[in-house]
Amino acid sequence: MRKIIWPPHRWAECRRLAYRILAVAGIAVAPAWATGSELSREDIQWLDRVTYGPSTVTVDEYLKLGRRRFLDEQLHPKDVRLPQPAADQIAALDISHSAPADLLAAVYKEQQRINALPDETQKQTDRKALNDRGNKLAYEAARSEILHALYSPAQLQEQLTWFWLDHFSVFQYKANDAWLVGDYADHAIRSHALGHFRDLVMATLTHPAMLQYLDNAQNAAGHINENYARELMELHTLGVGSGYTQQDIQELARVLTGVGVNMAGNEPKLKPEWQRLYRHQGAFEFNPARHDFGAKTLLGQRIDGSGFDEVEKAVDVIVAQPACAQFVSRKLAIYFVSDNPPRSLTDRMAKTFQKTHGDIADVLETMFKSREFAASLGTKFKDPMHFVISTVRLAYDGKPIVNTHPVMNWLNALGEAPFGRQTPDGYPLTESGWASSGQISRRFEIARNIGSGNGGLFDPEDGTPATTSGFPQLSTRLYFSAVEPFLSGNARTALNHAGSQLEWNTFLLASPDFNYR
């Protein structure tokens, strides 16, 4: 990297001067808001919450539509197409061309072949090749998430996709999940992210990634595994301490017997009376031969043995609990409003949830239009995902990246890699989970790393030569209209002491101003 060291005070002056020249020279093409004060501090803080942070495209759209219509489009996105450069990258991924059932069947076949190999060394080599291939697909899934978060016009849907991926967390290194996380994100999560909560529960419940991750694929009559049943109530729907008992967990585990994964892709041979109860879709299957058909009592309601219908009924019972509305509303409010959201707000959100049978967009509308939300702007500490994505949106505004490895490395270093949470509770949503002394110093180091150069963001992943390059230019028009006017005195002082662009970038990205949304 080329390092230019300027005398600190001179350097800051040069920057200001350079910008003035730029501003004058570029006035004809500058967006209207770039020179005026059309955007208030509150506008920017509002955009920092509803989106992954301002970019020129987002700000233009916001000014064109006005806040009310902008929010409406975010809550009910019609156009979710990514801009061409990002869409092309996603279209070129292997995960965009393969059905998870086919992938699993191929993995299964390959695993059988490997297990039958006589030579131990060959076994290990082939197993490693298979794992590498799985990890490549999991990386593609993460790549797709990052590109969506950076460039989708449906910014709120993307935040919700991340939120639900974390709420219904799966881990790429469990069982064969590496092969499945891409499909899980696209089809179990993103397509329901602003829809009905019950659909999300069913979509995750019937997805092989979840069934493998929480061991329900192994849950069968006489071989009960209660792992998923417990987390389904504790982490996905009701919350611990909401009133269900160990007995309820055991009963739900019985309901879930036979809900599993068909790796090989062959339909099992079943007794005639079971054949009509067999269900499958892709690699998901409900196998009546593995199901406990005894009657169950869940949360006080009797569920008679009838096969997969029991699961539908159990989910109906669970999501209709007032505790579910409260639990989900509170979690959304923690993500979008405050580490400790006021009860007045979560009660109203829960009311909307119950009235609309869990319409997520409606619950969010209640939240975004509340005075509690307005009063909270600028006070949420960015988690690493928000930090990294908002940084790239600002630093490479209008210049789409073609390589997501650096972004993955930053997320990894900060401890929030997509599909990388081992435990099913998902990543922390509050400041205390991300702002310890060790995490802050790490974040500053990553800020420096991001500020020090593009780190390969513009080197195509297929190895073809880069057609463009770029240094993180944080002092863009976007910066001068969306960031600079609202900087705190402390941040200004630090920026004035910067001895190089690298330092200036580092201080800006490390500032309290930039680390809260």
Next chain:
Amino acid sequence: MKRRNFLQMMAMAAPALTVTGRVFAAPPGSPRFLLVFLRGGYDCANVVIPYSSSYYYETRPNIAVPKPTGQSDDGAVVLDSNWALTPVLRPSIAPLFAQRQALFIPFAGTEDLSRSHFETQDSIELGQPLQGSHDLNSGFLSRLAGVVNGAQPIAFTDSLPVCFRGNSDVPNISLKGVAKPVFDARQASILSDMYAGHHLQPAVRDGLELRQEVSMVMEQEMKEANRDSITPKGFELEARRIGRLMREQYRIGFIDVGGWDTHVNEGSGQGALANNVDSLGKGLAALAQELGGEWRNTVVMVVSEFGRTFRENGNKGTDHGHGSVYWVLGGSINGGRVAGEQMKVERANLFQDRDYPVLNEYRGVLGGLFVSLWGLSSDQIQRVFPGSTPLDLNLV
């Protein structure tokens, strides 16, 4: 020198600074305490094996660890007439037990019955009475640090654990991969000043300062590694670094180790659980070695949020249970025995016909240990564990 002054000193272009060069508030020979939290609920019954229980072998047909034979050198290690140690701990923890530097407390745990990892971990780390409202910003190690003179607390973790939440700022740093600090004194001071008056300021200062400190410790490690061709990995590497930092400075430490949630194919004397236990045991033995002479002033306690079902499940694993087995290690503890209240391991004594009961409640056990270690008054221990009565298990 106080940690607080570090940045100022750096800014004055201080000469080479070593951790050993510090002056500490605590007198030499004062106790050190490290809490090791096994997250995920480790299957204690396959680590400290109730080998006199026929029910253990009956109900774990696929995963029970075979009885000690008394002759082989690679089987389970007899602790007393009822308990034996899993074979993988033979090289690491068994020698400490033989030197009375290790003991085990079966039927230990919390009365929290949620059987949820997260709920139970949090409630243990908060260490508050189960009934009544909880202060989520007050962990018991933080309260302990508040009553102990010269506590110098630290968490060797990526994020600050719940047990260290509180008003005082406790530094944390992961020792898994540590590189050279990237900021010079001038940059560190600009970054720190940017947070003047902000509630994150203490964390910002601690973070920048601790990175410098730890990298000095790592420099020592590098020098020694050049002489010693074996480079430890994984938990052992972390444990050695912890040993070094606690030998030199820190008196109350915390580390967590994950990967204990063995619902499927956990194995018996070998396998997934055994591998994890092996790495834990080797790390703790390395820690003892690294602490050198300070090992005799150190107590390490190994806990987990709950035990697991006494019976194996349908997948050769175990599900979330209740009572656990805690470990206590240290250079001058009353070790070489199995401590605390016990009962016969048989079906009739299982809690809810599935788990070990809790006979040695963790707040009482830890409270009793802290009272003996630091000579805490009853008022002080009440501040650490409100409403709890310290149990005197004669641990140290």
